[in-house]
Amino acid sequence: MTKYAKEILDIVNASSDHLTAEEVYLKLKAKNSKVVLATIYNNLGTLVKNGDVRKIAMDGGSDRYDKTIRHDHLICAKCGKISDFTFEDLTESLEQQSGIKILSYDLKISYICDDCKKNQ
Structure with a gap:
């Protein structure tokens, strides 16, 4: 490196x-x-x-x-603020539903943050 x-x-x-x-x-x-x-x-x-x-x-x-530490992201659709959030690992559930071997996934959830809700 x-x-x-x-x-x-x-x-x-x-x-x-x-x-x-x-x-x-x-x-x-x-x-x-x-x-x-x-x-x-x-x-x-x-x-x-x-x-x-x-x-x-x-x-x-x-x-x-x-960082590469396993976590997911909540992204505000209004202001673009990104928050880290750790959901339960979905690998096994996704594999069962899809019938394929999951190597990795990247979960980004779009939402409206509290600050933007207040300003609506």
């Missing part, structure tokens, strides 16, 4: 937020002024491909990056 990849992985793993590539860039740039945004995108792509970082594709917004 390259020096930048390790630093990017550390930033993602240390964050309680779901960071965009630009946010990762700003955090790393504060430590290393020579880094460029393309380096962040290239390394995030490699980290996702290798299974070290989880990519959350956002409809109509920037992709987010997260």
Whole structure:
């Protein structure tokens, strides 16, 4: 793993937020002024491909990056806020219903967060 990849992985793993590539860039740039945004995108792509970082594709917004620890996401349809939530592992149930071997799944549930409900 390259020096930048390790630093990017550390930033993602240390964050309680779901960071965009630009946010990762700003955090790393504060430590290393020579880094460029393309380096962040290239390394995030490699980290996702290798299974070290989880990519959350956002409809109509920037992709987010997260830890690989098993958890699910609640995404507010109004403001885009992402909240971590751990549901019961559905692998066995999905396999029984589908008749296929499930390697992995990514559960993203769209909802309206409490703040947006208050503002309606």
